[in-house]
Every structure is written in structure tokens, then in C-alpha cells.
Amino acid sequence: xxxxxxxxxxxxxxxxxxxxxxxxxxxxxxxxxxxxxxxxxxxxxxxxxxxxxxxxxxxxxxxxxxxxxxxxxxxxxxxxxxxxxxxxxxxxxxxxxxxxxxxxxxxxxxxxxxxxxxxxxxxxxxxxxxxxxxxxxxxxxxxxxxxxxxxxxxxxxxxxxxxxxxxxxxxxxxxxxxxxxxxxxxxxxxxxxxxxxxxxxxxxxxxxxxxxxxxxxxxxxxxxxxxxxxxxxxxxxxxxxxxxxxxxxxxxxxxxxxxxxxxxxxxxxxxxxxxxxxxxxxxxxxxxxxxxxxxxxxxxxxxxxxxxxxxxxxxxxxxxxxxxxxxxx
Amino acid sequence: xxxxxxxxxxxxxxxxxxxxxxxxxxxxxxxxxxxxxxxxxxxxxxxxxxxxxxxxxxxxxxxxxxxxxxxxxxxxxxxxxxxxxxxxxxxxxxxxxxxxxxxxxxxxxxxxxxxxxxxxxxxxxxxxxxxxxxxxxxxxxxxxxxxxxxxxxxxxxxxxxxxxxxxxxxxxxxxxxxxxxxxxxxxxxxxxxxxxxxxxxxxxxxxxxxxxxxxxxxxxxxxxxxxxxxxxxxxxxxxxxxxxxxxxxxxxxxxxxxxxxxxxxxxxxxxxxxxxxxxxxxxxxxxxxxxxxxxxxxxxxxxxxxxxxxxxxxxxxxxxxxxxxxxxx
Numbered sequence: 001x002x003x004x005x006x007x008x009x010x011x012x013x014x015x016x017x018x019x020x021x022x023x024x025x026x027x028x029x030x031x032x033x034x035x036x037x038x039x040x041x042x043x044x045x046x047x048x049x050x051x052x053x054x055x056x057x058x059x060x061x062x063x064x065x066x067x068x069x070x071x072x073x074x075x076x077x078x079x080x081x082x083x084x085x086x087x088x089x090x091x092x093x094x095x096x097x098x099x100x101x102x103x104x105x106x107x108x109x110x111x112x113x114x115x116x117x118x119x120x121x122x123x124x125x126x127x128x129x130x131x132x133x134x135x136x137x138x139x140x141x142x143x144x145x146x147x148x149x150x151x152x153x154x155x156x157x158x159x160x161x162x163x164x165x166x167x168x169x170x171x172x173x174x175x176x177x178x179x180x181x182x183x184x185x186x187x188x189x190x191x192x193x194x195x196x197x198x199x200x201x202x203x204x205x206x207x208x209x210x211x212x213x214x215x216x217x218x219x220x221x222x223x224x225x226x227x228x229x230x231x232x233x234x235x236x237x238x239x240x241x242x243x244x245x246x247x248x249x250x251x252x253x254x255x256x257x258x259x260x261x262x263x264x265x266x267x268x269x270x271x272x273x274x275x276x277x278x279x280x281x282x283x284x285x286x287x288x289x290x291x292x293x294x295x296x297x298x299x300x301x302x303x304x305x306x307x308x309x310x311x312x313x314x315x316x317x318x319x320x321x322x323x324x325x326x327x328x329x
Numbered sequence: 330x331x332x333x334x335x336x337x338x339x340x341x342x343x344x345x346x347x348x349x350x351x352x353x354x355x356x357x358x359x360x361x362x363x364x365x366x367x368x369x370x371x372x373x374x375x376x377x378x379x380x381x382x383x384x385x386x387x388x389x390x391x392x393x394x395x396x397x398x399x400x401x402x403x404x405x406x407x408x409x410x411x412x413x414x415x416x417x418x419x420x421x422x423x424x425x426x427x428x429x430x431x432x433x434x435x436x437x438x439x440x441x442x443x444x445x446x447x448x449x450x451x452x453x454x455x456x457x458x459x460x461x462x463x464x465x466x467x468x469x470x471x472x473x474x475x476x477x478x479x480x481x482x483x484x485x486x487x488x489x490x491x492x493x494x495x496x497x498x499x500x501x502x503x504x505x506x507x508x509x510x511x512x513x514x515x516x517x518x519x520x521x522x523x524x525x526x527x528x529x530x531x532x533x534x535x536x537x538x539x540x541x542x543x544x545x546x547x548x549x550x551x552x553x554x555x556x557x558x559x560x561x562x563x564x565x566x567x568x569x570x571x572x573x574x575x576x577x578x579x580x581x582x583x584x585x586x587x588x589x590x591x592x593x594x595x596x597x598x599x600x601x602x603x604x605x606x607x608x609x610x611x612x613x614x615x616x617x618x619x620x621x622x623x624x625x626x627x628x629x630x631x632x633x634x635x636x637x638x639x640x641x642x643x644x645x646x647x648x649x650x651x652x653x654x655x656x657x658x
Contacts, residue, residue, distance in 0.1 A: 004597040266626070271334050
């Protein structure tokens with residue numbers, strides 16, 4: 001099956017130029033970089049900046065806008081942005097009240113963002129960071145990796161972006177971000193692996209009616225293959241694996257994010273959403289906010305992830321509901 | 330490859346329940362029907378209603394909202410809604426200033442919508458209709474079908490919905506709709522066919538690096554298979570086939586819609602968007618409005634369509650830009 005691309009090595013630059021064409025009223029690319037910035041940046045608030053490898057579209061440029069990110073920084077496909085680009089992003093926005101970096105928990109991402117933070121501080125910029133590690137699928141030593149940052153990152157963008165727009169200061173934003181991350185869990189499954197760019201090769205192989213639990217968003221296979229029975233069965237399995245991470249569920253409020261991983265149709269996402277709805281009722285989970293769509297993808301992987309966020313303070317819900325003009329929220 | 334569904338026969342009802350769960354602040358399903366209606370319907374304006382078979386998500390419920398549709402009516406997958414559901418939709422909204430039906434030009438859709446219109450009129454409702462036939466791929470007798478209604482339908486929803494919200498009366502809306510339809514052309518290509526629901530069978534077969542020109546949104550194969558060279562080559566071919574339908578191009582203004590057909594990644598859509606941007610500049614086409622995303626899909630078909638709308642009156646551009654809370658615009 002053909003990919004509608006040109007030379008693979010030109011892909012990221014062409015994506016960013018395409019984004020800044022389609023969303024030209026709001027977004028512009030800083031030429032020759034992976035930076036997409038908001039056209040109407042104000043210096044009134046702390047700037048929230050995020051980024052990561054490409055291949056996760058609409059992450060992260062889809063979240064640049066009023067009340068979310070002030071800029072996003074894209075690296076090559078599945079490779080974090082360079083220290084230079086991250087540093088330039090901080091300098092481009094040049095926020096007098098400081099910059100908060102939202103980083104997905106992958107070793108190379110954390111390394112580059114923290115190095116850029118260090119260099120920016122040496123130049124006199126106020127910079128803090130939050131690391132998102134919502135993926136709860138990796139628990140055992142075999143994979144040797146910590147909890148990764150996946151779709152729940154979008155909730156962090158939204159909550160911190162809204163709080164910043166409302167005037168929260170840098171230190172309080174960092175603390176809020178850490179509270180949100182600690183209250184959030186995501187689990188994803190693939191029904192087919194994504195392909196490498198410009199290739200028909202799938203990153204891992206699944207048989208028909210086989211799904212992979214606990215996949216990553218860089219094509220990493222999951223920790224276990226299982227037979228697929230139905231959307232309802234899958235919803236039940238994902239929701240229960242997430243709910244065991246919370247106690248006294250009936251006294252709590254939750255936000256949920258149902259995320260398509262790239263090639264999953266909206267048809268499937270809405271059928272799955274309906275299964276989640278029925279299970280939430282059955283389990284007496286008080287869901288106060290819900291979203292479904294393609295928020296954090298893994299090229300053309302077909303599959304779905306479910307994120308649960310415990311709303312520990314009602315302001316979080318206000319932040320989730322606050323208006324934004326970011327095109328992918 | 331697995332589809333994340335339950336029993337195929339339950340799919341449409343589960344989609345509609347999923348939509349009304351995820352978008353519960355704005356949308357509700359009329360129980361036991363294919364009707365999704367806006368929760369905050371006012372009687373101040375003419376009601377715009379559209380619908381069609383399922384399998385085109387987010388069409389059409391994704392366009393229900395302030396300044397677009399007041400209701401959408403979904404039929405079974407690739408089968409138009411029943412006369413009863415369409416009639417009930419008109420009655421549910423019960424707009425004193427009248428109802429305008431937007432119909433995609435497929436024989437069975439037109440038949441059911443016009444029969445519902447007739448019955449509604451017999452009951453005393455003011456009802457008019459507009460038929461959208463933007464697909465310019467079918468020209469020769471061999472296919473025996475007229476120009477079909479495809480992705481451009483979403484532009485008609487937006488323009489008529491905004492005009493209605495601004496107070497335009499029923500007859501003027503019908504006339505505006507016909508003008509917009511006459512100014513619009515769409516051409517789509519598939520790089521892989523969609524599958525039937527609950528089956529792995531693809532509706533038609535394409536080899537690697539082969540694309541099908543002029544596909545329909547119900548899995549219809551195109552009129553010609555061609556080799557795939559690059560996104561840029563494809564953009565050039567699609568754009569030129571559309572531009573020949575207009576004269577004196579340099580004196581005109583256009584809106585464009587780049588539409589993913591179901592499983593096409595945003596990465597591909599933005600790369601293709603960038604190619605279109607460069608070609609528009611090269612051909613000195615004055616593009617004043619542009620959108621890219623999954624607007625009118627064909628289950629999990631992978632492919633893209635391009636729509637060109639000549640902006641014959643500047644009010645059309647205002648209508649396109651007017652705010653709406655429909656979730657898929």
C-alpha cells in the first residue's frame with residue numbers, strides 16, 4: 001500500500017510547511033527549523049512549549065494555540081528535536097514570565113529537552129519542565145524502560161496551557177503539571193503495526209484477530225499478544241487495567257481520552273467509546289469529561305489507547321473545558 | 330487486520346451512541362433512530378439537515394452544531410437513511426422558518442430524501458432541498474451515474490449553515506446552495522480500498538504503487554488505475570484536472586478542501602497540502618480558504634480527495650470563516 005509522500009528525507013519539512021499553509025491564520029513555521037509557533041503570542045503569560053519526534057501527528061503542532069502551547073518543536077520521525085531547535089523555540093517565544101517544557105518520557109527526548117533547558121538558563125531564560133509518563137503498560141524489568149509519555153500528554157498540554165493563560169506562575173504550573181501526571185494512566189493496543197516512512201515494512205507483525213497490548217507510540221511492540229474478541233471485550237480489559245491503579249473509585253471524578261493511533265477509523269473509535277460509556281456506568285465511574293479522536297498517533301498504526309485522569313481539583317475540569325483555538329483539540 | 334467493532338449489525342447504533350456520549354454537551358441521539366440533533370436548537374433560523382449512509386464518519390453528525398446543521402440522519406453503512414428517519418428528523422427540529430435538506434447525489438439518497446420531503450410537506454412543513462454533485466470524475470457513459478456528492482458537501486453544510494444562522498430565508502438558502510454546488514468540483518484517489526464492515530475483504534484491489542482515480546465514497550473503484558510516483562505528482566494531476574473546469578483562473582478566488590478518506594494519516598495529508606500550496610503559487614491560483622483533515626471518509630479507505638470551490642461572492646468566504654461548534658469542522 002502506497003504512502004502519499006515524496007522523498008522520505010523531506011517528509012518532516014513538508015509536513016511543517018503543509019501545517020503552516022493550512023493553518024496560516026494561527027500557525028507559522030520558523031524557517032529551517034522544526035518550530036511551529038502561534039502567530040498571536042502574548043507576553044502576558046508563562047509560555048508552554050512541547051515537542052518530540054514526528055510521526056505522531058497532530059501532536060504536537062495541533063495543540064499550538066490560545067490557551068494551549070505557544071510553540072511546538074518537531075524532530076525527525078520518531079527522533080526527538082535537536083537541542084538547537086528546542087533552545088531556539090524558547091528564544092523565539094521569549095516569554096518574560098518564563099517557559100515550561102512538557103516532555104514525553106523517552107530517554108532521548110528527556111536528554112535533549114533538559115540540555116536545551118540548561119543552555120537556555122545559562123542565557124538567562126526562566127525555564128522549568130514537566131515529564132509526562134502516563135503509559136502504565138511497562139511494569140516489569142524485561143523492557144528496561146520507564147513509564148513512557150503517550151496520549152495523556154495532550155491532557156497536560158490542555159490543563160497547563162489553560163492555567164498559564166489564566167495567569168498561573170511558572171512554579172505553580174510545574175507543580176500542577178506534576179500533580180496531573182501523577183493522576184493519569186494510559187494503556188494502548190495495536191491491531192496492526194505502523195509502517196516505516198517510505199517503506200511497506202511493518203515495525204512488528206500481528207496476525208488477523210490478534211492484538212498487541214501495551215504498544216508504544218514509536219512502533220514499539222507491546223508486552224503481550226492476545227486474541228481479539230470484540231471492541232467491548234477490549235474496552236473492558238483496558239478500562240479494568242487502568243482502574244486498578246486508583247482506589248475508592250466511586251468517590252472520584254475522571255476525565256477520559258480515547259485516542260486513535262493513526263489509521264483507526266472514527267467509526268471504530270465511536271463504537272469503542274460507546275463500550276467505554278456502558279462500562280463506566282456499570283462500574284459506577286463518574287466520568288466528567290470525555291474526548292475521542294486522533295490526538296497522538298504512531299504513523300499509520302491501527303489501534304487505540306485509553307487514558308484515565310483523576311480530576312483531583314475542580315479547576316482541572318475548568319481548564320479542560322476552557323476554550324482554545326488549537327486545531328487538534 | 331482486525332476492526333475494533335462488535336457485531337457488524339450493531340455498528341451504526343453503537344457509533345451514534347458513542348457520538349452522543351463523547352459530544353454530550355452538544356449532541357443527542359433521538360433513541361432508536363439515525364438522528365443526531367443539536368441540543369441547543371433555536372427556532373430563529375431555517376434548519377439545515379443532512380444525512381446519508383454510515384461509513385463516512387465524521388460525516389454527517391460531525392457537522393451538527395451552531396452555524397452548521399441542526400440535525401444529521403445516518404442510515405446503515407453505505408445505505409441512505411430511511412424515509413421515516415428523515416421525516417422524523419424534520420419533525421424533531423420543527424423549524425417554523427422551514428427546513429433545507431442537503432442531499433449527496435446518489436440515486437437512493439435522492440429518492441429517500443425527496444420522498445421524506447414530499448411527506449413532510451403534506452404534513453404542512455416548509456421543506457426545500459439542495460443536491461450536491463461535486464465529484465467531477467465520472468464523465469463518460471460507461472459508469473452510467475451522474476456526478477456524485479462527495480467531500481464538497483461539507484462546504485455546502487458550512488456555507489448554508491452560517492447563512493441560515495445569519496437569518497437567510499429558505500428560498501435564498503436553496504438558491505445559494507445551488508450556486509455553491511455549481512461552483513465546486515472534487516476529485517479523489519485511493520491508494521487502498523476500504524474494507525467491508527466485519528470483514529477483511531477489500532472492496533477493490535490495488536497493487537503497491539498503484540492508485541485508483543475517481544473513486545467514490547461507497548467503495549466504488551475509480552475509472553482508471555495509474556502508477557503512483559509521488560505526492561507532488563499526484564497533487565499536480567488532481568489540481569490540473571480540477572482547474573480545467575474553471576476559466577480565467579487568475580481573476581478568481583478559491584477555497585480548497587483536502588480530505589483524507591479514512592485511514593490516510595495526517596502526515597500524508599500535510600505533505601500533500603504542502604504540494605498543493607506550491608502548485609497553487611505556481612499556477613497563480615488565489616486560494617483564500619483552505620482546510621485539511623478527515624471530513625468525508627469511506628470506512629478505512631486510504632486515499633485523498635481535493636475539492637475546489639470558486640468563491641463567487643465574498644459572503645461565501647465569511648460564511649466559511651464564521652465560527653461553529655460542530656466538532657468535525
